Amino acid sequence: MLAFTLRRAFQAIGVMIAVGIISFSMFRFAGDPVNQMVALDTSAAERAEIRKSLGLDDPVPLQFARYFGNAVQFKFGVSYQFRQPVASLLKERMPATLELAICATILAMVFGILMGVYSALRRDTFFAKVLQAVSLIGISLPTFLIGILLIYLFAVVLGWLPSFGRGEVVRFGWWTTGLLTVSGLKALILPSITLGLFQMTLIMRLVRAEMLEVLRTDYIRFARARGLTTRAIHFGHALKNTLVPVITVAGLQFGSVIAFAIITETVFQWPGMGLLFVQAVQNVDIPIMAAYLLMVSLIFVTINLVVDILYTVVDPRLRSTIGRAT
Amino acid sequence: MSDVAVPKAEPSVPRAKATPGWFGRALESDIFYSFRRSRLTMVAAAVTLLFFLLAIFASVISVQNPFDPAQLQLMNSRIAPLWTADGQSPFLLGTDEQGRDVFSAILYGMRISLAVGVLGVLFSGALGILLGLIAGYVGGAVDGLIMRIADVQLTFPAILIALLVNGVAKSVFGNRLDAMSTLAVLVFAIGLCFWVQYARTVRGSVMVEKSKDYVAAAQLIGLPTPVIMWRHVLPNAMGPILVIATINLALAVITEATLSFLGAGMPDTMPSLGTLIRIGNNYLFSGEWWIVAFPGLALATLILSINLLGDWLRDALNPQLR
Numbered sequence: 001m002l003a004f005t006l007r008r009a010f011q012a013i014g015v016m017i018a019v020g021i022i023s024f025s026m027f028r029f030a031g032d033p034v035n036q037m038v039a040l041d042t043s044a045a046e047r048a049e050i051r052k053s054l055g056l057d058d059p060v061p062l063q064f065a066r067y068f069g070n071a072v073q074f075k076f077g078v079s080y081q082f083r084q085p086v087a088s089l090l091k092e093r094m095p096a097t098l099e100l101a102i103c104a105t106i107l108a109m110v111f112g113i114l115m116g117v118y119s120a121l122r123r124d125t126f127f128a129k130v131l132q133a134v135s136l137i138g139i140s141l142p143t144f145l146i147g148i149l150l151i152y153l154f155a156v157v158l159g160w161l162p163s164f165g166r167g168e169v170v171r172f173g174w175w176t177t178g179l180l181t182v183s184g185l186k187a188l189i190l191p192s193i194t195l196g197l198f199q200m201t202l203i204m205r206l207v208r209a210e211m212l213e214v215l216r217t218d219y220i221r222f223a224r225a226r227g228l229t230t231r232a233i234h235f236g237h238a239l240k241n242t243l244v245p246v247i248t249v250a251g252l253q254f255g256s257v258i259a260f261a262i263i264t265e266t267v268f269q270w271p272g273m274g275l276l277f278v279q280a281v282q283n284v285d286i287p288i289m290a291a292y293l294l295m296v297s298l299i300f301v302t303i304n305l306v307v308d309i310l311y312t313v314v315d316p317r318l319r320s321t322i323g324r325a326t
Numbered sequence: 327m328s329d330v331a332v333p334k335a336e337p338s339v340p341r342a343k344a345t346p347g348w349f350g351r352a353l354e355s356d357i358f359y360s361f362r363r364s365r366l367t368m369v370a371a372a373v374t375l376l377f378f379l380l381a382i383f384a385s386v387i388s389v390q391n392p393f394d395p396a397q398l399q400l401m402n403s404r405i406a407p408l409w410t411a412d413g414q415s416p417f418l419l420g421t422d423e424q425g426r427d428v429f430s431a432i433l434y435g436m437r438i439s440l441a442v443g444v445l446g447v448l449f450s451g452a453l454g455i456l457l458g459l460i461a462g463y464v465g466g467a468v469d470g471l472i473m474r475i476a477d478v479q480l481t482f483p484a485i486l487i488a489l490l491v492n493g494v495a496k497s498v499f500g501n502r503l504d505a506m507s508t509l510a511v512l513v514f515a516i517g518l519c520f521w522v523q524y525a526r527t528v529r530g531s532v533m534v535e536k537s538k539d540y541v542a543a544a545q546l547i548g549l550p551t552p553v554i555m556w557r558h559v560l561p562n563a564m565g566p567i568l569v570i571a572t573i574n575l576a577l578a579v580i581t582e583a584t585l586s587f588l589g590a591g592m593p594d595t596m597p598s599l600g601t602l603i604r605i606g607n608n609y610l611f612s613g614e615w616w617i618v619a620f621p622g623l624a625l626a627t628l629i630l631s632i633n634l635l636g637d638w639l640r641d642a643l644n645p646q647l648r
Contacts, residue, residue, distance in 0.1 A: 015478050026494055140630040142580045144587045145603070145622050152610055163611075259483040266588055281493040281590050289493050293486075300481055 116207025454524025
């Protein structure tokens with residue numbers, strides 16, 4: 001068990017170093033940091049001076065070590081467009097993205113599980129078939145089209161909800177939250193639905209498949225034979241056993257929710273990290289792109305690691321297979 | 327189903343003259359049988375074919391070339407679709423801000439979207455098949471390295487990788503890429519996103535196939551390794567590759583549309599469907615819904631029908647489901 005945990009942790013660190021090399025090469029070679037910093041009429045000698053003072057003529061491995069050392073302390077350099085440290089830009093925008101991603105995930109879990117259970121238990125009803133068809137269409141519609149559709153319906157035609165921005169936010173230290181004001185909550189609804197819809201269809205299909213699988217097993221038949229109520233069987237026994245894979249998938253998907261927030265944030269002009277990243281891509285702001293890549297990879301790798309380890313803790317069957325495999 | 331009634335020879339054994347031509351064989355194959363039994367699939371295939379034809383013959387069908395400034399007149403801007411009260415004759419789906427016919431713009435945009443999608447699928451397929459063949463056939467450290475990269479890449483969403491590749495390309499080549507080079511960059515970015523699945527599938531089949539007798543026989547008669555891989559091993563892995571390619575076409579079209587929508591894809595001078603949606607989105611609030619609605623509808627229908635085709639192909643080629 002300990003050996004497995006350590007090996008996974010080493011793998012995670014290896015991935016982070018690989019991402020770090022990519023991020024560093026983008027930072028160092030894709031855009032010349034000096035050209036971005038100086039004016040057009042700066043002489044070659046002055047440029048060489050700046051180059052030297054930034055340490056850009058040191059050997060590349062040394063530069064990489066320095067970049068990595070800075071990145072570990074969350075120093076990512078200065079943004080070309082904003083002339084501000086990238087770290088503070090990201091920090092400023094992180095609460096917006098995390099709030100959106102968490103709301104979307106909760107929404108997707110609650111409705112996905114409800115709809116999945118319904119379409120498994122009432123498999124042949126009309127509504128369950130509608131849900132299946134809608135989920136296929138939901139997978140085929142690109143996220144930004146869903147966002148535009150929702151904006152048109154609820155902001156343009158009905159005028160119930162705002163179409164852009166975060167509304168009023170309340171500040172706690174460096175964290176800002178929109179969850180405590182009415183306008184903030186209203187602004188959160190449409191982006192969360194847009195972002196959560198894909199995960200919702202995914203969870204719904206998964207819950208449906210798992211439920212159908214579990215309902216066929218012997219212990220459910222035995223529970224029926226014992227004369228338990230249908231409700232106790234369905235929700236006490238069947239649903240409980242489907243939840244482990246569902247929570248795993250939802251956990252693993254949280255990383256992609258943050259990445260997909262790029263699209264949702266652009267549609268709704270949500271002031272998060274994703275919007276910052278898109279603007280960076282449009283304006284070729286390499287430091288922001290490199291830092292965003294590092295941050296998102298860190299989140300991905302951490303989630304994957306935690307889920308892997310938790311899984312072996314929760315499910316003893318996996319532990320024995322791991323023992324045999326090594 | 328049909329296997330029970332009519333025992334057949336191995337379908338993958340090609341015989342030169344005894345059997346009818348490939349078309350005749352295709353008509354009586356299991357696949358075509360299952361195709362004819364699914365009405366939804368036939369509709370999806372017809373719609374996909376129609377879209378491809380519309381895209382290919384865009385310049386013949388459209389009433390104007392929407393990107394030739396000489397043919398545009400500002401007088402004609404913001405005309406509503408034909409069936410509404412304000413509609414005007416040649417403009418079936420209305421016009422946009424600059425007097426461009428929305429229908430013609432969709433045809434030309436579809437052409438770009440499908441071109442990027444098809445080229446992206448070809449590129450990612452070629453890359454994935456090549457790496458998968460090498461990984462499966464050579465094995466050892468090479469295999470380990472390629473599959474490690476694949477594992478890591480699979481944890482990152484495609485759109486993130488595509489955006490990064492795009493941003494880096496822009497920064498290397500400068501921000502003034504012309505439309506055709508942007509198209510090439512998009513194909514490259516999409517290709518880099520989707521090679522993993524091909525590589526994994528091909529590697530798996532190669533590892534199964536390479537221990538079989540026919541490969542040993544081919545080695546025995548002295549065929550060089552690349553020939554064995556290309557002519558003998560690869561054809562046996564073609565079924566799953568076809569399924570992945572179909573589903574990836576839908577994914578590639580979505581990715582291209584998303585990139586263009588985010589402003590990191592095709593420029594306004596040579597728009598794809600995603601670019602048209604981004605442009606149209608600006609007029610949503612002023613009531614000109616048709617500028618964004620019809621490109622969006624076209625994109626959604628295209629992706630849905632390709633997805634339906636892919637789902638059907640996956641089931642039809644999987645003998646366990648029959």
